[in-house]
Amino acid sequence: xxxxxxxxxxxxxxxxxxxxxxxxxxxxxxxxxxxxxxxxxxxxxxxxxxxxxxxxxxxxxxxxxxxxxxxxxxxxxxxxxxxxxxxxxxxxxxxxxxxxxxxxxxxxxxxxxxxxxxxxxxxxxxxxxxxxxxxxxxxxxxxxxxxxxxxxxxxxxxxxxxxxxxxxxxxxxxxxxxxxxxxxxxxxxxxxxxxxxxxxxxxxxxxxxxxxxxxxxxxxxxxxxxxxxxxxxxxxxxxxxxxxxxxxxxxxxxxxxxxxxxxxxxxxxxxxxxxxxxxxxxxxxxxxxxxxxxxxxxxxxxxxxxxxxxxxxxxxxxxxxx
Amino acid sequence: xxxxxxxxxxxxxxxxxxxxxxxxxxxxxxxxxxxxxxxxxxxxxxxxxxxxxxxxxxxxxxxxxxxxxxxxxxxxxxxxxxxxxxxxxxxxxxxxxxxxxxxxxxxxxxxxxxxxxxxxxxxxxxxxxxxxxxxxxxxxxxxxxxxxxxxxxxxxxxxxxxxxxxxxxxxxxxxxxxxxxxxxxxxxxxxxxxxxxxxxxxxxxxxxxxxxxxxxxxxxxxxxxxxxxxxxxxxxxxxxxxxxxxxxxxxxxxxxxxxxxxxxxxxxxxxxxxxxxxxxxxxxxxxxxxxxxxxxxxxxxxxxxxxxxxxxxxxxxxxxxxxxxxx
Numbered sequence: 001x002x003x004x005x006x007x008x009x010x011x012x013x014x015x016x017x018x019x020x021x022x023x024x025x026x027x028x029x030x031x032x033x034x035x036x037x038x039x040x041x042x043x044x045x046x047x048x049x050x051x052x053x054x055x056x057x058x059x060x061x062x063x064x065x066x067x068x069x070x071x072x073x074x075x076x077x078x079x080x081x082x083x084x085x086x087x088x089x090x091x092x093x094x095x096x097x098x099x100x101x102x103x104x105x106x107x108x109x110x111x112x113x114x115x116x117x118x119x120x121x122x123x124x125x126x127x128x129x130x131x132x133x134x135x136x137x138x139x140x141x142x143x144x145x146x147x148x149x150x151x152x153x154x155x156x157x158x159x160x161x162x163x164x165x166x167x168x169x170x171x172x173x174x175x176x177x178x179x180x181x182x183x184x185x186x187x188x189x190x191x192x193x194x195x196x197x198x199x200x201x202x203x204x205x206x207x208x209x210x211x212x213x214x215x216x217x218x219x220x221x222x223x224x225x226x227x228x229x230x231x232x233x234x235x236x237x238x239x240x241x242x243x244x245x246x247x248x249x250x251x252x253x254x255x256x257x258x259x260x261x262x263x264x265x266x267x268x269x270x271x272x273x274x275x276x277x278x279x280x281x282x283x284x285x286x287x288x289x290x291x292x293x294x295x296x297x298x299x300x301x302x303x304x305x306x307x308x309x310x311x312x313x314x315x316x317x318x319x320x321x322x
Numbered sequence: 323x324x325x326x327x328x329x330x331x332x333x334x335x336x337x338x339x340x341x342x343x344x345x346x347x348x349x350x351x352x353x354x355x356x357x358x359x360x361x362x363x364x365x366x367x368x369x370x371x372x373x374x375x376x377x378x379x380x381x382x383x384x385x386x387x388x389x390x391x392x393x394x395x396x397x398x399x400x401x402x403x404x405x406x407x408x409x410x411x412x413x414x415x416x417x418x419x420x421x422x423x424x425x426x427x428x429x430x431x432x433x434x435x436x437x438x439x440x441x442x443x444x445x446x447x448x449x450x451x452x453x454x455x456x457x458x459x460x461x462x463x464x465x466x467x468x469x470x471x472x473x474x475x476x477x478x479x480x481x482x483x484x485x486x487x488x489x490x491x492x493x494x495x496x497x498x499x500x501x502x503x504x505x506x507x508x509x510x511x512x513x514x515x516x517x518x519x520x521x522x523x524x525x526x527x528x529x530x531x532x533x534x535x536x537x538x539x540x541x542x543x544x545x546x547x548x549x550x551x552x553x554x555x556x557x558x559x560x561x562x563x564x565x566x567x568x569x570x571x572x573x574x575x576x577x578x579x580x581x582x583x584x585x586x587x588x589x590x591x592x593x594x595x596x597x598x599x600x601x602x603x604x605x606x607x608x609x610x611x612x613x614x615x616x617x618x619x620x621x622x623x624x625x626x627x628x629x630x631x632x633x634x635x636x637x638x639x640x641x642x643x644x645x646x647x648x649x
Contacts, residue, residue: 063396097429104427113395114428118419124388125420131389132396135348135374155415158385165380319430320464322488 011276014056014213015287018048018269019294021072024081027298028071028088028102032248038090041102042069046211046243049268050175051076053216054143054238057224063111063129063142065122068103069175069242070115073145079107081297082304091308098311099319111140119180120146120153123172127159130168130233141227143171143220149180151194160235164201167232171223174235175210177242182254198235210238211268240268324475324507330363330500332474333439336481337364337401339510341371344399347485350377350386351403351439360405361441361500387413387438391421391490394436399485406452407442407494421490422465433488437481442470443496443534443584444633450621453629455533455585460492461562461594467515468561470494472536474504476559479513487515494561496534496584516563520572524554527643528572528579530595532558535582535634542639551647561591569595570604577609578649580642584633587616610649613642 025043032041044051051072055064058077066073074084079095087094087105095105106114113129116122126144133140150156151174163170174194178185191197198205204226208219216238223234241263245252276282282290327335340347349364349371355378358365368376379386383404390400404410410417417438425432444453461468467489471477477495484491521536522543531539536557543553554572558564573579579599581592592614599605599612615634622632 065392095429096427099429100427106424106428106432108428108431113392113432114424116420118415121388121415121420124385124416125392125395126388127385128389128392128394128398128400129396130392132393132398135393136397155384155388158382159388161380162382162385162389319426321467322425322433322435 010056011214011272011281014052014217015269015272015276016290017052017076018213018272019291020081020297021048021051021075022269023294023298024075024084025071027302029244036089039101040247042247043244044069044072044242046263047175047177047240048072049213049216050173050210050238050240053213054173054220056217057220058141058143061111061138061140063113063140065113065126065129065142065144066115067122067145067147068115068117069147070105071102074105074107074112074115077107077110077112079110079112081301085301085305086308089305090310091305092311093308120150120155122146123150123155123159126170127162127168130163130170131166133169134166139228141169141171141224143173145173145175147180148174148176148178148185148194149183151197152188160201160203163233164203167230169227170233171220171227172233172235174237175240176237177240179246179254181246184254193237195235195237203233203235205235207237207239210240211266211271213268213272324505326503327474327506328501328503329474329477330361332478332506333363333481333495334365334367335506336478337367338370340482340485341375343510346397347399347401348375348377349401349403350379350389352379352381352405354378354403359403361497364403383409383412384416387416388420390436390438391416391434394434395424395432399435401437401439401485404438404440407440407456408451408454410440410456417466417490418463422463426465434490435488437484437491437493439493439495441495441497443498444622444629445498447624447626447629449624453622455617457492457494457561458585458590461591466562467491468494469515469559470533470561471559472499472533472557474502474506476513476519478506479511480515480559482510483512483515486512494533498534502537513559516560516565518565518568519557519559520554520568521557522553522555524552524576526552526576526578527647528554528556528576529639529643530556530558530569530579530581532561532583532591535584538634538636539582539639541636542643545640546643551643553643564594566598570599570602573599574604574607577607578646580613580615580639580646582615582634582639585617586619587614588619590616592616610646613646615639615642
């Protein structure tokens with residue numbers, strides 16, 4: 001895991017994305033604590049560099065398939081914060097008209113084919129997206145995000161195999177955040193690196209520091225480039241950490257406060273910002289403004305969401321069939 | 323122009339015409355290429371359409387179900403063959419949690435125009451893991467459509483309709499029907515999803531049947547006609563959506579109804595049809611209690627006599643019709 005200097009100009013943009021993700025999720029956490037959220041949620045605080053770096057390496061026509069911990073992917077792909085917040089609160093103006101909630105946000109216009117409540121559920125679907133791209137002969141790429149827990153599902157292995165034999169333009173991005181709920185990676189699999197499993201499918205595998213947005217973006221860009229050039233899929237493991245519990249039921253008995261704090265000292269946002277300031281790409285004043293802008297954007301989104309109407313129960317059956 | 327085709331040939335013709343008419347249509351499945359499919363349905367298609375559109379796959383049912391969903395979400399119209407309906411259990415997560423739900427979960431904005439073709443049913447000595455009829459499982463899921471053609475002409479028209487439909491359709495073929503023949507129009511046409519069909523008109527007893535049971539019901543109807551009992555046979559054709567208007571109109575007329583399917587009787591499609599009759603004003607027109615026939619409370623056994631006894635046969639339908647006609 002090497003450290004890579006952030007690409008000039010892009011670095012500020014990635015910092016802005018990560019700030020927005022964190023502001024959104026901290027607000028989500030706060031709203032939950034206030035009892036304003038009907039369902040559960042899965043926060044990716046700490047993992048922002050993966051979403052920002054990978055989506056930063058994509059073009060406007062590319063696809064992503066996200067996970068239950070998908071707020072970051074969606075925002076990094078360019079979703080409207082207001083419509084996301086509205087969906088989080090179950091409003092009719094949300095991306096899914098209040099039918100999906102946090103776990104199912106999709107933004108088809110930005111190529112986001114949706115978060116997914118099933119671990120590894122998006123991976124077989126990614127093979128179909130990849131096949132569709134090759135049959136339609138476009139130069140698109142599909143990114144399939146998944147967690148370390150998903151790497152032990154049969155769906156992961158079936159999808160890797162299909163992508164391999166058909167050389168599909170897919171980047172499998174594993175966000176290894178160390179725990180599948182409470183199950184540590186070290187106890188859940190017999191390999192040290194999830195990317196080692198790529199060898200079983202004759203696919204390039206790479207592991208990067210998922211707390212370093214520039215390192216993630218460089219590795220993702222290489223994988224995207226291979227996919228676009230018709231050279232097939234890549235398995236990219238991003239080693240990261242979720243600061244918050246798995247979901248709202250998590251009492252975090254499987255790790256210590258020291259564990260969490262050790263990872264927080266490598267915080268992707270603080271590191272990125274410090275580096276940009278040190279390199280002169282950003283002044284400390286501008287960095288502070290960016291942080292405030294992210295909070296303001298989320299506040300504005302919340303105002304939109306709270307002012308939005310609830311879905312009418314008379315529309316319950318709309319959207320089941322096309 | 324129509325001519326006689328087998329059920330398998332009618333399905334193959336529908337696949338050819340769908341691929342000729344729409345470049346987004348393609349086939350994928352295990353051994354559908356050079357092998358021609360486990361039951362020969364896709365025989366010869368590889369030669370015409372090539373390996374990209376007649377795509378042989380590894381044995382990977384869950385992956386393939388997801389593959390069809392992903393392709394459908396992004397502009398294609400995949401037709402997936404699952405070699406035996408029993409193996410659809412391996413596709414359950416993708417079909418039920420993903421394919422059936424993405425449109426609704428996303429607020430009604432995605433389309434999943436895919437078809438999953440699969441041979442179902444017993445009668446081939448394939449025993450418990452290659453003989454089931456699991457259509458009720460899928461009919462229980464809002465977001466899916468389920469059809470089960472009983473004749474070559476319906477197989478072609480329903481398959482063309484299923485491929486054009488913008489929703490995931492489970493297309494249930496019956497192994498014993500593949501070699502049965504019937505008149506099939508040459509040109510492409512659709513049989514609408516959700517439309518039952520009166521396969522024989524009658525006045526005294528309605529038999530509501532699906533798939534292979536339609537032919538058995540027609541044979542039973544022919545035999546009791548000699549006794550002066552006039553049987554109307556309603557072929558449901560689609561399980562979801564269910565055309566209860568046709569069923570209710572028939573039962574309102576006859577006042578007697580036998581419902582028959584091969585799938586296990588308990589909690590089967592017949593229970594739903596019976597309940598809907600009982601919930602309607604047609605209840606007041608019934609001259610006798612509803613009779614349901616279906617698979618017995620056991621896995622499909624291997625032995626010929628046991629296998630035959632596990633699902634309704636012509637004589638079972640005959641006995642039920644005679645019983646209800648005398649009531």
